[in-house]
Amino acid sequence: xxxxxxxxxxxxxxxxxxxxxxxxxxxxxxxxxxxxxxxxxxxxxxxxxxxxxxxxxxxxxxxxxxxxxxxxxxxxxxxxxxxxxxxxxxxxxxxxxxxxxxxxxxxxxxxxxxxxxxxxxxxxxxxxxxxxxxxxxxxxxxxxxxxxxxxxxxxxxxxxxxxxxxxxxxxxxxxxxxxxxxxxxxxxxxxxxxxxxxxxxxxxxxxxxxxxxxxxxxxxxxxxxxxxxxxxxxxxxxxxxxxxxxxxxxxxxxxxxxxxxxxxxxxxxxxxxxxxxxxxxxxxxxxx
Amino acid sequence: xxxxxxxxxxxxxxxxxxxxxxxxxxxxxxxxxxxxxxxxxxxxxxxxxxxxxxxxxxxxxxxxxxxxxxxxxxxxxxxxxxxxxxxxxxxxxxxxxxxxxxxxxxxxxxxxxxxxxxxxxxxxxxxxxxxxxxxxxxxxxxxxxxxxxxxxxxxxxxxxxxxxxxxxxxxxxxxxxxxxxxxxxxxxxxxxxxxxxxxxxxxxxxxxxxxxxxxxxxxxxxxxxxxxxxxxxxxxxxxxxxxxxxxxxxxxxxxxxxxxxxxxxxxxxxxxxxxxxxxxxxxxxxxxxxxxxxxxxxxxxxxxxxxxxxxxxxxxxxxxxxxxxxxxxxxxxxxxxxxxxxxxxxxxxxxxxxxxxxxxxxxxxxxxx
Ligand SMILES: Nc1ncnc2c1ncn2[C@@H]1O[C@H](COP(=O)(O)OP(=O)(O)O)[C@@H](O)[C@H]1O
Ligand SMILES: [Mg+2]
Numbered sequence: 001x002x003x004x005x006x007x008x009x010x011x012x013x014x015x016x017x018x019x020x021x022x023x024x025x026x027x028x029x030x031x032x033x034x035x036x037x038x039x040x041x042x043x044x045x046x047x048x049x050x051x052x053x054x055x056x057x058x059x060x061x062x063x064x065x066x067x068x069x070x071x072x073x074x075x076x077x078x079x080x081x082x083x084x085x086x087x088x089x090x091x092x093x094x095x096x097x098x099x100x101x102x103x104x105x106x107x108x109x110x111x112x113x114x115x116x117x118x119x120x121x122x123x124x125x126x127x128x129x130x131x132x133x134x135x136x137x138x139x140x141x142x143x144x145x146x147x148x149x150x151x152x153x154x155x156x157x158x159x160x161x162x163x164x165x166x167x168x169x170x171x172x173x174x175x176x177x178x179x180x181x182x183x184x185x186x187x188x189x190x191x192x193x194x195x196x197x198x199x200x201x202x203x204x205x206x207x208x209x210x211x212x213x214x215x216x217x218x219x220x221x222x223x224x225x226x227x228x229x230x231x232x233x234x235x236x237x238x239x240x241x242x243x244x245x246x247x248x249x250x251x252x253x254x255x256x257x258x259x260x261x262x263x264x265x266x267x268x269x270x271x272x273x274x275x276x277x278x279x280x281x282x283x284x285x286x287x288x
Numbered sequence: 289x290x291x292x293x294x295x296x297x298x299x300x301x302x303x304x305x306x307x308x309x310x311x312x313x314x315x316x317x318x319x320x321x322x323x324x325x326x327x328x329x330x331x332x333x334x335x336x337x338x339x340x341x342x343x344x345x346x347x348x349x350x351x352x353x354x355x356x357x358x359x360x361x362x363x364x365x366x367x368x369x370x371x372x373x374x375x376x377x378x379x380x381x382x383x384x385x386x387x388x389x390x391x392x393x394x395x396x397x398x399x400x401x402x403x404x405x406x407x408x409x410x411x412x413x414x415x416x417x418x419x420x421x422x423x424x425x426x427x428x429x430x431x432x433x434x435x436x437x438x439x440x441x442x443x444x445x446x447x448x449x450x451x452x453x454x455x456x457x458x459x460x461x462x463x464x465x466x467x468x469x470x471x472x473x474x475x476x477x478x479x480x481x482x483x484x485x486x487x488x489x490x491x492x493x494x495x496x497x498x499x500x501x502x503x504x505x506x507x508x509x510x511x512x513x514x515x516x517x518x519x520x521x522x523x524x525x526x527x528x529x530x531x532x533x534x535x536x537x538x539x540x541x542x543x544x545x546x547x548x549x550x551x552x553x554x555x556x557x558x559x560x561x562x563x564x565x566x567x568x569x570x571x572x573x574x575x576x577x578x579x580x581x582x583x584x585x586x587x588x589x590x591x592x593x594x595x596x597x598x599x600x601x602x603x604x605x606x607x608x609x610x611x612x613x614x615x616x617x618x619x620x621x622x623x624x625x626x627x628x629x630x631x632x633x634x635x636x637x638x639x640x641x642x643x644x645x646x647x648x649x650x651x652x653x654x655x656x657x
Contacts, residue, residue: 187371187373189369189371189373190373190375190376192338192340192360192367192369192373193367193369193373193374193375193434194375195339195340195359195360195361196338196340196360196361196365196366196367196387197361197386197387197390197434197438198361198362198364198387198390198391199361199390200359200361203361203390207375207386208375211375211376211377212376212377214377
């Protein structure tokens with residue numbers, strides 16, 4: 001495209017996004033600024049605030065529960081990001097093959113993503129119920145792998161893995177959808193050329209599919225990191241004992257000793273980390 | 289290198305036959321060109337050899353291996369695709385050595401081959417570029433290089449030059465011919481361009497609607513086309529076909545009477561079984577009578593009215609009417625014909641072909657070339 005056309009399009013683009021930028025500014029920038037402001041105050045329930053300087057931050061950095069929740073969040077992030085990407089990729093490759101009822105299957109895969117979180121959470125809790133759950137029935141009564149019925153969700157350590165599994169199951173369809181869209185646009189003759197060049201199915205996946213999907217995979221990973229660093233409802237509803245950062249923040253702000261200033265400090269740190277992470281990722285990994 | 293044999297090969301999509309009972313033997317080191325109109329099944333045939341399409345019926349053999357059930361990656365073939373199909377994330381260098389590496393060649397061989405190929409195809413300056421940063425002609429050369437770098441049993445080309453401009457196409461045509469001879473490659477080359485077919489092929493296979501119409505050397509096919517389809521498809525401008533009545537020993541149309549006895553390879557007894565025939569004369573075989581040296585086997589078409597003259601530089605094409613149809617002749621540049629003039633055109637009767645008037649239009653006077 002000639003540069004004049006590019007410039008014209010850029011001008012039009014600016015006009016089109018201007019209203020949205022205004023609204024987003026109000027809805028996002030204001031709370032962020034307010035949040036930063038709050039993090040320097042001790043906030044009382046009645047709304048009274050006293051300026052405490054960096055006290056909220058020093059308290060937080062001296063709190064072992066904070067470090068614990070950072071650790072939980074990291075495991076949660078790594079597990080869910082890798083899990084959804086790999087499962088989404090596998091599903092996309094599978095659904096890109098020709099077979100009967102393919103269109104139906106392509107639709108069905110999306111179901112977990114559509115399903116309201118509150119109802120599927122109950123389903124999952126039932127699956128892992130220590131007394132009546134299917135999981136314990138299968139593991140103990142059918143397969144006889146162990147004699148003891150486990151309360152997987154009751155125990156925070158195992159609950160973390162249930163929560164990760166749940167997120168993978170619920171959110172791989174979005175990875176699948178993005179990857180499938182790209183997969184369908186990979187030129188067929190690249191696969192043919194690779195086959196002629198001696199590559200079997202695995203080699204073609206490795207040398208054609210993966211490189212072609214590189215940017216979409218990177219995008220999926222980026223989105224998943226952003227979403228899951230802030231993910232609250234899935235974790236809280238399914239297993240409130242799994243203390244990821246957002247859950248810890250929530251307890252800090254609204255439960256027990258109400259400490260909105262402290263919670264604000266957590267959010268500010270989290271925001272800084274997120275921004276740094278994304279910057280690093282976009283510039284160094286994606287090289288955009 | 290290896291020979292390739294196709295035995296009674298058929299291909300159908302559903303109930304629709306695309307390639308019908310194709311038989312062909314490509315000898316070791318031979319360059320065979322499949323030519324025919326678009327959609328006649330050339331690519332399908334090539335892709336069956338490559339293993340990219342399965343074979344509905346029949347057998348394909350490379351060397352002494354039957355390869356029907358062998359997947360493409362085990363066939364040891366190299367192929368140049370019409371749209372090049374270069375790996376976009378790999379540099380030119382990586383594209384070229386990709387197949388070679390996979391085949392297990394050692395580092396020294398790979399280096400040597402890469403140097404040879406990039407020298408031969410003048411790719412040295414682009415080795416570190418990605419395909420997206422190359423022009424069409426450069427991409428084409430990379431695609432060619434990727435195939436030539438391989439040590440394959442058979443090299444397949446699917447219209448590799450069709451996306452190039454005329455000048456580049458001519459240049460690459462010459463290069464391909466040179467390389468094929470130099471390496472004594474067994475090659476099957478698909479094109480719809482009859483000039484490519486005639487200039488490149490040791491032998492040419494003319495196809496129509498999934499059927500092989502004729503297999504032969506370019507000269508066979510040019511001088512002795514088995515039927516009117518081959519006769520008109522090969523050669524540009526197309527061969528003139530004029531319907532003539534048979535009266536005794538003469539072929540009659542307009543006010544001309546051509547003595548059939550003077551035409552090569554005519555069986556007069558066989559000819560008398562026809563009422564009419566098609567007289568085939570290539571535009572190149574006409575001469576301006578004013579310039580031709582007299583010979584007893586020349587037939588003169590007198591009182592030809594020239595409808596149109598096109599100067600092509602070295603020669604000129606004229607259009608006129610013969611037997612009520614538009615006809616063309618290609619005359620050399622010394623001829624001074626002008627539009628609307630009346631001239632005489634001569635034809636060596638040894639060069640005249642006769643076809644029957646059946647739908648197939650079979651050649652009647654087949655014989656020695
Ligand atoms: N996958 C397919 N399904 C149905 N018909 C096909 C398919 N591929 C090719 N054809 C048909 O087969 C015929 C021959 O195609 P092709 O071999 O590509 O012709 P060519 O290379 O001679 O132009 C065409 O009529 C085309 O429409
Ligand atoms: Mg084709």
